[in-house]
Each structure stands twice: as C-alpha cells, then as structure tokens.
Amino acid sequence: MPSRRNRAPISTDLPPVDLGDRQAAILEAVVTRYIGTAQPVGSSHVAEAAELNLSTATIRTEMAQLEHEGYLTQPHTSAGRIPTDKGYRFFVDHLAKPGIADASQRRKVSSFFKAIEGEMEDVLERSSAMLADLTQYAAVVVAPGHGTSTVRSAQLVSLGATAALLLVVLTDGSVEKVTVDLGASVEEATIEAVSRHLQATLGGKSLHEALELEAHPAPEVAAVLATLEAPLRSLCAEADAEQVFVGGPSKLASAFDAVETVREVLSILEQQLVVVSLLRDVLESGLSVAIGHEHGYEPLSSCAVIVAPLSVDGTTSGAVGLLGPTRMQYPAALAAATAVSEELSDRLAGAGSGSTSTKVRHRG
C-alpha cells in the first residue's frame, strides 16, 4: 500500500486538484458535520452548511458522484453519507483550515510549557497527559534515547558482598544504571580502582564507543572489568531505547461505541513497541496523518494517527502522536500535536547540549 505524499500547497487558496470546487465544498461540509455528530449526513444538511445556494437535488447528484469516486460511502441505501478514509484524506490535505481554535490550543500548550519545570522525564510524561487532556484523544510521546550523548561520569558502586551498581551519567543529564553480580567478593579498594578506570576510559565517549575500548589495567581490575562487559552492553541498549509515554488512553473509551473496538485499541496502546513502530512507520512514509487503513495496522483501522516529529539538532528523533477515531478533529489535533512537538524539541535541545542549558529549572 504505497503512501500518498502530503504535498503542502504553497499558499494558494483552496486548490483542489482532483475535485471540483463544488464537490470539495460538499465533501468538506460532510466531513465537518460527520466529525461533529457521528451521524450520516444527508443532502439537506449539506445544503444548509455549505454556502453554495444549491438545491438538495443538485447536492445529491454531487454526493452520488463523490461516493462513486470513493470519498463518501453510505451505511445503507437511503441513509446519509459518511466519509471514507479517502474522504478524510482529501479533507486533511486540501480542506482543513488552520481555524480559530488552533490559536487557543497553541496558547494553552505554550503556557503549559512555560509553567512546567523539572526533570525531563517528568516533562515528557506530563506533556503526554496534557496533550490528551487538550485534545481528548490518546497522546503518545516517544522521546529519543540517549545513544548520542557522551559519558560525563562512570563508576562502580558496591552494594554488598558480591553485588555492585554500574552507574553512568551522560551529558544530557540522564543516568543509566545496571546491577551487577560480581561473582566473587571484591575488595572496596578494587572497586574504587575500577571506578577510576571506568571514569578515565569512558569519560567523553559515547556508550557505543565505550564498548569497543581495549585497555589493560591491573589484573584485579581487569577481572572485574570482564564481568562488566555484558552489563555495559545492556546499559548501552537501555540508553538507546526510546522512552514512551502514553497519556489519557481512557479518552478512547468514549470515542468508539463498540466496546470491542475500545478493548482492541487499548490493548494495542499497552504494547509500547507496537506504538513506537507504528509512529515510526507513519513518520517515515512522510505523512503527518495516517487515516484508517493507511497505516496498515488492521486492528487500528478505525483509528487515525497524527504524528509530529521531535527534532533535535535537525535530526528527527522521537515523536509526538495522537490516536483517535477516524472522525477526528483534525485541524485542532494537528495544531496541538505540532505545538507540543515544537516545545518539546526545544526542551530536548536545551537539555541535550549541556552547556547551552538556557532553560534550567530552579526552585524547591
């Protein structure tokens, strides 16, 4: 299923390429109303809403045409029309206007970010909750791993007879740790020697580089170092892993009427790996919105996904996502997700570079 690109028209006013102006207007009316009411939309409603003084009869023929072209569908003969995925797609690409609501969304988002301070992890978690609250959809924040950061401090802390904690602080302020079973009892002095060795050899390197180091210290130290290799590897893997925060999944309960759908969607949200790869896929296909079957995850075919990349230093790493029914408030949701992704990108950039930490927190 090849993905259609989200080519942004450059500041022309409503240039529907595939669809006549009138059909576009009608489609818009149907989509807008259906998003609001969740009821099939009949020609008379469209006649009222769209302001193209046309009779219902004319609108009916146009709607039939739109159905024929795959933008609309009928639940049954003699019911109103419902947008198809394709219909929503056209709406999102060509019709969704920035809207007035967006400004207020953006304002709320930015005031939230002005007020919040503290550890990055907190910020991420609370952002996802806030975004869910704001949009009334489930929000996902995937924060980049710390794979690119370098080691600021590394050490081994003894925890007991044969147990110890391998501890690494990275330049972005994150801390990675892993408990280690040393196998045999190790003297405190040796532990300290190992710590110094670690600090000296790992400092300033990224964890990946650190894995490839060859060094030949004193024999006791070397023995301990050997037992540290596997832990270091898992430490590295852990540092690379994205953090995922899912906010407000309960919002989805009221978004669908079939309880079975709710359950399916929720259980997918619980599998964070799936969510991450879903967002990644959507992002890689160049879309910011994936509707219904577009993303190819069948269990989520009644959902739309909005993704906004988190970009730090120009490269995108991580994402902000929203998951809702296909009849989603696209403009508002897009605006909110984008706003959050920008603010978070800023934060991440600020925290990442260490020395450029302009927005560091203080307070008790």
Place this chain on the structure above:
Amino acid sequence: MPSRRNRAPISTDLPPVDLGDRQAAILEAVVTRYIGTAQPVGSSHVAEAAELNLSTATIRTEMAQLEHEGYLTQPHTSAGRIPTDKGYRFFVDHLAKPGIADASQRRKVSSFFKAIEGEMEDVLERSSAMLADLTQYAAVVVAPGHGTSTVRSAQLVSLGATAALLLVVLTDGSVEKVTVDLGASVEEATIEAVSRHLQATLGGKSLHEALELEAHPAPEVAAVLATLEAPLRSLCAEADAEQVFVGGPSKLASAFDAVETVREVLSILEQQLVVVSLLRDVLESGLSVAIGHEHGYEPLSSCAVIVAPLSVDGTTSGAVGLLGPTRMQYPAALAAATAVSEELSDRLAGAGSGSTSTKVRHRG
C-alpha cells in the same frame, strides 16, 4: 462508612454464622453462576447447581428470604436474582473455596518469577502485566519508596556551566537524581570538593537524616551546598514516593458493558494517586477484598478491589491490587494476587538488605 472486618474463621468447614447451611448453599450457587454468566439466576438453575435435592418452590422461598436479608436483589419482579455487595461479601468470607484453579495460578506465578531477572523496576512492571494477563483484570503494583534505605554514595556531577546533577545511590540499589541550577559558574575543583563532602556527610545515613545535617566546610563548598538544600529535599520526597505500575487496564473494557463505566474506571486508573490511596485505605481497613460500595469510592462502586500487601521485614509497604467488576472470579484472583505479593515481597527483601542479596541476577 465503617468497614467490616474480615474475620477469618479458623479452619472449620463452612461455618456460616449468619446464614443457614441451606441458604448459604443457595447463595453460593447464585453467586457462582452469576459470576459465570452475568445473567440473573432463577430458582430452577439453583436447583440444578446446588445439590440439595430441593424443589424450585422451596428454593424460591429461601431466595426471597435471602433477598429480604440483603444478600440478593432482583433487577425487576419476575426476573432471577443477582448478588448484592453483601452477597458477594458473604461468598468471599465464608464460601469461596481455594479451588483447583488456584494451584495452576500459583504455578504460573512462581515459574514467572523463576524466569525473570533484572532491575527491580522491570520486575515490578512486568509483574503487573503478568498478573493482569493471568487474571484478566487490571492489576496494580505499588512498590514501596526507598525512604528507609541509607545512602551508599552521593555526589555532584557537573553538567555544564552552571548546571549539575545531584546523584545519590541508596543501599537497595536505587538511584535518585535531580538536576540543579547552581546559579553561578562553579569550578570543577569545587564541585569535586562538594562531592567529597556529600559522600562523607551523607554516607550511611537515610535521606531524611541527611536533611538535618549541619556541617561547616570551606566557604565555597558551603555556598554550593546552600543551593543544594532544596534539591535534596525534593530528592528525599521522590525517594519516599511509591512507584505505581498499572497492568492491563484494557482488560476492563470487556468487563463492563456500559461504555461510560469503562471510561470512568479507566480514567481513575490513570490517576495513580487515587489508586494508591484506594489500595492503602482498603488495606488499612483490614480487608483483602473490597466489594462495590465497601471502599467508599463512588466512581468505582461497580468494581471490586483485591489487595495483597507487600511486606518487607515484617512491615507492610506497598501492595498488589486487582481491579475488576464485582462479579469477579474471587478465588482465582485472590490466589493470583497473593502469590504475586509473596514473590514480590521476597524479591524486595532480597534486594533491600544489600548484603543478603541471595537472588541477585547475572547474565548478559
């Protein structure tokens, strides 16, 4: 709302104090069947299920009596009976038998815990997921804070011009950190001096004790220490805080039929503070099961809560909980929750004492 105690009868065989043997048997039949089918239970079904060769007429009078006494209720005249909270309560206190299923539950739990290794946090999280999977209800694990542990290592790591990371390792292997804005640029040498000072003064003390220390080091060090006071305080608060892991909330979607209920319950599960205090309340009232209105949280009045304490060194701290509909598989759920709480208690005890770490993990 005073809580009724869960007085455990001491090894007598089905001693219903408030209810005749026959009524008890009938109540049991109703509860069991209703839990299975979610349909009101009529006298004829009871006659089949309970093996007390009685006619439906007799059973009807008894059921009327049970309704009068508040154990059963009717959705409407001429429908079967449904257990009330009180009915479930009697069932749980006097009728629920260990059952055969429990053994298999316990086995699954213990094999899970044999297989799992790694950081405590992981174990806790995966335990909650496993418990949810096993029981098909939402599972909650509240792990105790680290307030009682003492400091194994404390230090300040510089992160940039004026930013630093205050880092404390506790004896139970947990790490607490907080980013600090030093206000002014501080020399690396001073940072190291502060680190040494922290290590010397905090080592071996609990974080609470550490807060009350008075020491008078060199002036530059003292200056930095002053800015550390607030961060230390929040570090302490953070260390005290319980960690909460909620597993499998999606299981609840199919447990209720009203989508509104699902949404309410889910949104409560998202507020971890509420969940923690709910579990605490139930635990403190001396119950291991709170049914319907018993726990006093109206939004959850259609739910039953099962709680099993986590006890480390004899004191209970933290808990394992299950949240499901009042028509819950009580015996199985209780068995599972208890099994998990015991295994987790063991783990926590093992990790907590440091030197007695019998079950430390190894492997790459």
Place this chain on the structure above:
DNA sequence: CGCTAGCACTCCATCCTACAGAGTGCCAAG
C-alpha cells in the same frame, strides 16, 4: 411442620406490523 405441586401473575424479550421521517435516485421542465 417442612416440603412441594400447582396456579395465577408479572415482566421481559421477541416478533410483527404500521408508520413517520430522513434520505435517495431519477426525470421532466425551466
């Protein structure tokens, strides 16, 4: 005296029918 068979009764769920309403498609006329 406890138990039971039998009966009258109630209420729900289901089915059918009728019907109004919302919607469509088509066509002939402007």
Place this chain on the structure above:
DNA sequence: CTTGGCACTCTGTAGGATGGAGTGCTAGCG
C-alpha cells in the same frame, strides 16, 4: 446545468401479541 417533484427505500420507533422465565402464594401431602 439546475431544480422541483415524485416514487422509492430503509431505519427507527411505537403498539400490540405472544411465549418464556421467573416469581409469590396456597393448599395438600408425608
């Protein structure tokens, strides 16, 4: 090309009939 008009279709709702599951009561039996 548009539109008013018309015939048609389908759903949702309301009303009435019916059967079934269930109850409560009571008279009679062991």
